[in-house]
Amino acid sequence: xxxxxxxxxxxxxxxxxxxxxxxxxxxxxxxxxxxxxxxxxxxxxxxxxxxxxxxxxxxxxxxxxxxxxxxxxxxxxxxxxxxxxxxxxxxxxxxxxxxxxxxxxxxxxxxxxxxxxxxxxxxxxxxxxxxxxxxxxxxxxxxxxxxxxxxxxxxxxxxxxxxxxxxxxxxxxxxxxxxxxxxxxxxxxxxxxxxxxxxxxxxxxxxxxxxxxxxxxxxxxxxxxxxxxxxxxxxxxxxxxxxxxxxxxxxxxxxxxxxxxxxxxxxxxxxxxxxxxxxxxxxxxxxxxxxxxxxxxxxxxxxxxxxxxxxxxxxxxxxxxxxxxxxxxxxxxxxxxxxxxxxxxxxxxxxxxxxxxxxxxxxxxxxxxxxxxxxxxxxxxxxxxxxxxxxxxxxxxxxxxxxxxxxxxxxxxxxxxxxxxxxxxxxxxxxxxxxxxxxxxxxxxxxxxxxxxxxxxxxxxxxxxxxxxxxxxxxxxxxxxxxxxx
Amino acid sequence: xxxxxxxxxxxxxxxxxxxxxxxxxxxxxxxxxxxxxxxxxxxxxxxxxxxxxxxxxxxxxxxxxxxxxxxxxxxxxxxxxxxxxxxxxxxxxxxxxxxxxxxxxxxxxxxxxxxxxxxxxxxxxxxxxxxxxxxxxxxxxxxxxxxxxxxxxxxxxxxxxxxxxxxxxxxxxxxxxxxxxxxxxxxxxxxxxxxxxxxxxxxxxxxxxxxxxxxxxxxxxxxxxxxxxxxxxxxxxxxxxxxxxxxxxxxxxxxxxxxxxxxxxxxxxxxxxxxxxxxxxxxxxxxxxxxxxxxxxxxxxxxxxxxxxxxxxxxxxxxxxxxxxxxxxxxxxxxxxxxxxxxxxxxxxxxxxxxxxxxxxxxxxxxxxxxxxxxxxxxxxxxxxxxxxxxxxxxxxxxxxxxxxxxxxxxxxxxxxxxxxxxxxxxxxxxxxxxxxxxxxxxxxxxxxxxxxxxxxxxxxxxxxxxxxxxxxxxxxxxxxxxxxx
Numbered sequence: 001x002x003x004x005x006x007x008x009x010x011x012x013x014x015x016x017x018x019x020x021x022x023x024x025x026x027x028x029x030x031x032x033x034x035x036x037x038x039x040x041x042x043x044x045x046x047x048x049x050x051x052x053x054x055x056x057x058x059x060x061x062x063x064x065x066x067x068x069x070x071x072x073x074x075x076x077x078x079x080x081x082x083x084x085x086x087x088x089x090x091x092x093x094x095x096x097x098x099x100x101x102x103x104x105x106x107x108x109x110x111x112x113x114x115x116x117x118x119x120x121x122x123x124x125x126x127x128x129x130x131x132x133x134x135x136x137x138x139x140x141x142x143x144x145x146x147x148x149x150x151x152x153x154x155x156x157x158x159x160x161x162x163x164x165x166x167x168x169x170x171x172x173x174x175x176x177x178x179x180x181x182x183x184x185x186x187x188x189x190x191x192x193x194x195x196x197x198x199x200x201x202x203x204x205x206x207x208x209x210x211x212x213x214x215x216x217x218x219x220x221x222x223x224x225x226x227x228x229x230x231x232x233x234x235x236x237x238x239x240x241x242x243x244x245x246x247x248x249x250x251x252x253x254x255x256x257x258x259x260x261x262x263x264x265x266x267x268x269x270x271x272x273x274x275x276x277x278x279x280x281x282x283x284x285x286x287x288x289x290x291x292x293x294x295x296x297x298x299x300x301x302x303x304x305x306x307x308x309x310x311x312x313x314x315x316x317x318x319x320x321x322x323x324x325x326x327x328x329x330x331x332x333x334x335x336x337x338x339x340x341x342x343x344x345x346x347x348x349x350x351x352x353x354x355x356x357x358x359x360x361x362x363x364x365x366x367x368x369x370x371x372x373x374x375x376x377x378x379x380x381x382x383x384x385x386x387x388x389x390x391x392x393x394x395x396x397x398x399x400x401x402x403x404x405x406x407x408x409x410x411x412x413x414x415x416x417x418x419x420x421x422x423x424x425x426x427x428x429x430x431x432x433x434x435x436x437x438x439x440x441x442x443x444x445x446x447x448x449x450x451x452x453x454x455x456x457x458x459x460x461x462x463x464x465x466x467x468x469x470x471x472x473x474x475x476x477x478x479x480x481x482x483x484x485x486x
Numbered sequence: 487x488x489x490x491x492x493x494x495x496x497x498x499x500x501x502x503x504x505x506x507x508x509x510x511x512x513x514x515x516x517x518x519x520x521x522x523x524x525x526x527x528x529x530x531x532x533x534x535x536x537x538x539x540x541x542x543x544x545x546x547x548x549x550x551x552x553x554x555x556x557x558x559x560x561x562x563x564x565x566x567x568x569x570x571x572x573x574x575x576x577x578x579x580x581x582x583x584x585x586x587x588x589x590x591x592x593x594x595x596x597x598x599x600x601x602x603x604x605x606x607x608x609x610x611x612x613x614x615x616x617x618x619x620x621x622x623x624x625x626x627x628x629x630x631x632x633x634x635x636x637x638x639x640x641x642x643x644x645x646x647x648x649x650x651x652x653x654x655x656x657x658x659x660x661x662x663x664x665x666x667x668x669x670x671x672x673x674x675x676x677x678x679x680x681x682x683x684x685x686x687x688x689x690x691x692x693x694x695x696x697x698x699x700x701x702x703x704x705x706x707x708x709x710x711x712x713x714x715x716x717x718x719x720x721x722x723x724x725x726x727x728x729x730x731x732x733x734x735x736x737x738x739x740x741x742x743x744x745x746x747x748x749x750x751x752x753x754x755x756x757x758x759x760x761x762x763x764x765x766x767x768x769x770x771x772x773x774x775x776x777x778x779x780x781x782x783x784x785x786x787x788x789x790x791x792x793x794x795x796x797x798x799x800x801x802x803x804x805x806x807x808x809x810x811x812x813x814x815x816x817x818x819x820x821x822x823x824x825x826x827x828x829x830x831x832x833x834x835x836x837x838x839x840x841x842x843x844x845x846x847x848x849x850x851x852x853x854x855x856x857x858x859x860x861x862x863x864x865x866x867x868x869x870x871x872x873x874x875x876x877x878x879x880x881x882x883x884x885x886x887x888x889x890x891x892x893x894x895x896x897x898x899x900x901x902x903x904x905x906x907x908x909x910x911x912x913x914x915x916x917x918x919x920x921x922x923x924x925x926x927x928x929x930x931x932x933x934x935x936x937x938x939x940x941x942x943x944x945x946x947x948x949x950x951x952x953x954x955x956x957x958x959x960x961x962x963x964x965x966x967x968x969x970x971x972x
Binding site: 108111115126129134135137138139141142145146153156157187188189191192195199204217220221223224226330331332333334348349351352353354355356357358359360361364 | 594597601612615620621623624625627628631632639642643673674675677678681685690703706707709710712816817818819820834835837838839840841842843844845846847850
């Protein structure tokens with residue numbers, strides 16, 4: 001393998017590929033407008049010191065991606081659609097009715113495809129393990145376990161380790177959220193917390209409002225509990241459309257909402273604080289619980305942690321769920337629910353379904369939080385994720401066909417791509433997987449398998465040659481798919 | 487606190503209490519038959535070197551427990567019912583129909599009562615933590631966690647850590663049970679495993695056959711999934727009555743059976759191997775899955791590990807669930823399901839409901855199993871539990887009122903007491919709890935709250951003064967309850 005430089009080029013990248021990428025970026029940035037004539041072959045040869053063959057190859061590659069087109073005896077022109085590239089994906093128009101969820105099988109198949117170590121993990125749900133302080137956690141775990149006694153085991157039954165719960169409540173308080181001493185239940189990851197909350201507020205057959213697109217684990221949870229999904233219009237930047245939500249609540253009998261209010265998966269949308277406050281007020285007026293999946297809150301790229309909707313929850317309607325799996329300790333499976341007025345019900349369901357959460361993990365985390373390195377770790381993690389995200393985003397703009405829209409989230413580690421409508425992203429996923437590249441196709445993120453020309457890409461892995469080549473190859477496969485559809 | 491001698495007497499035990507206990511034991515062992523005249527006051531004064539007042543007090547205490555009765559001007563006689571004491575509890579006659587389970591609230595309340603460190607844990611579900619090798623496990627955990635890498639996290643997703651699963655399959659193989667490489671799913675304790683298996687083989691409203699009495703977590707699981715319980719006659723020694731089961735299967739449409747075939751909780755019943763084989767054959771003929779809860783299998787008092795029903799499962803109808811929580815690592819929450827033909831479905835449900843099991847716990851256990859001290863630990867544990875069980879059993883025979891029947895299990899750490907029918911064990915539980923002694927009343931173990939004069943006592947805690955005094959006091963409270971009912 002060659003060495004990659006900062007922009008992700010390795011020694012094997014040919015001259016024409018570099019030239020094509022640079023021209024694509026110029027087009028993307030608006031240096032050349034749609035319809036504008038591009039520099040002639042001779043001009044480029046002189047300016048860049050390359051051969052005419054290199055320039056012709058570069059223009060051909062850009063033509064294949066739909067960014068430029070050739071006019072006979074006149075030269076190369078920026079395509080009219082080229083400028084769609086750097087803009088954000090559009091908000092989807094959800095189906096009007098609630099529907100049963102049956103996508104579990106597809107989700108399971110697709111998730112399996114990210115498990116292979118040989119596969120480039122662009123479809124993965126987790127950031128790279130190298131970003132996490134496993135050594136420090138292990139030391140803390142060993143120290144904490146030596147102090148394990150009978151009483152800690154019994155005391156931690158069901159609601160969780162007391163020291164960990166106290167530390168969690170302190171962190172909530174630091175962020176201006178008051179959590180009662182009996183409100184927290186430590187769970188086996190946020191996923192168990194979310195599932196228990198969902199079961200606490202619904203009965204089989206109920207309707208639950210979810211975003212559009214939706215995090216697939218929410219769809220799985222709905223399917224498992226025989227609930228129906230009702231999607232609400234969701235802005236790729238600002239999250240759930242409250243007017244659309246209010247209209248739904250008037251029209252349908254809704255048991256609960258399940259939203260990711262901060263860095264929504266897959267969109268990356270962040271509801272502004274004012275909108276979160278309005279959301280809480282709206283749901284309180286209707287007496288509808290909000291399950292707030294807030295696992296990415298610590299991964300903000302800006303200077304300040306976005307407040308969760310739970311901040312504004314005076315009446316206990318918000319069941320706030322989060323975990324350490326995305327920001328500190330993947331594999332430890334420690335999450336929690338601060339379930340407001342449903343805390344007792346969630347605790348009973350926890351006792352019934354898995355009794356308690358693994359104590360070694362809880363104690364390692366409590367010890368780690370007590371020793372005080374968490375915020376330093378988070379600062380480094382945020383910086384790494386923000387840098388990686390911008391890097392992958394540049395490469396998407398460079399390598400993907402014209403008309404590709406891409407999100408620009410202010411946190412998290414996902415990009416949401418809206419490809420040209422003729423590209424079937426599930427077929428593209430399967431093509432890429434055969435070449436050792438996983439992706440998360442849009443079909444994962446809706447009960448009715450819409451978003452068929454969308455992709456979610458994981459940007460949580462540090463750039464290396466393998467990743468760069470995978471992104472370029474994915475762009476090529478997308479261009480090929482587009483070409484063959486015409 | 488005074489020092490306790492081997493038989494549990496401390497310095498504060500009065501002479502008359504010792505004398506009463508010794509006489510009760512003689513009666514229990516048949517030294518004196520029902521109706522027989524007991525030694526006179528003068529004889530006893532001479533034989534034991536005590537005062538007449540001491541003998542009178544002892545006989546009065548035995549009379550209060552219904553073991554003896556006084557005849558005017560004639561002396562003291564063994565009561566006709568006194569001999570019921572050392573015999574086993576009777577098999578219950580279950581309700582004929584399936585019924586919805588609604589005992590969750592009571593179960594939750596009763597379980598909470600065992601959480602207080604100040605309470606004597608006779609109602610607890612776990613053995614004493616001092617019996618487990620937490621130091622060795624901690625060292626193993628620390629060693630294993632230092633080798634944690636990204637690939638182990640991804641590789642352990644859903645089905646569990648590969649090394650642990652391999653070690654588990656090897657242990658199955660050592661006991662003559664063949665488990666396929668994809669059959670095992672590591673779960674958050676046996677409880678999650680059992681819950682996922684139950685969900686994999688049922689739909690809401692289905693009927694599930696359970697033992698009578700039933701482990702309360704099975705009732706909770708049925709309640710959570712809106713299933714109906716159908717109890718089958720269960721022999722306190724030999725477990726499920728197969729003729730009764732076959733009759734049920736002919737009469738009712740049954741979705742699954744959930745049985746503890748070895749050291750059933752609370753009875754302590756052990757199905758003989760031949761009966762287990764017949765059970766598997768019977769269910770295979772009817773195409774009905776068996777969820778086999780086998781968490782006590784390692785805790786046998788005899789020389790050989792009883793084979794699970796899974797041993798005879800050629801067709802994949804047995805979903806075998808177990809864990810390390812009762813025999814090695816309470817609080818670690820590591821269990822598993824070997825789910826036969828339902829293994830894929832269980833794995834999907836695991837992915838949907840909690841994604842994966844805590845990795846630090848799994849790796850600590852895998853490392854511990856690899857280093858080879860497990861069987862040595864188990865031998866010591868079995869010996870300790872068997873000794874403690876016999877000790878508590880003797881004290882029950884000594885202190886509880888005449889007519890009390892008590893199980894004599896060949897493994898596990900529970901005794902099942904059938905008190906005289908006039909004693910309300912739920913009221914007794916509440917009385918005892920007010921004095922700092924927890925118990926598990928019979929109402930916990932049935933969907934219709936039968937077993938109202940039964941108690942389960944935990945014998946998994948090493949004898950000490952506090953425990954001895956609690957057992958004596960519990961016997962006194964039972965005698966008082968019996969007296970006041972007459």
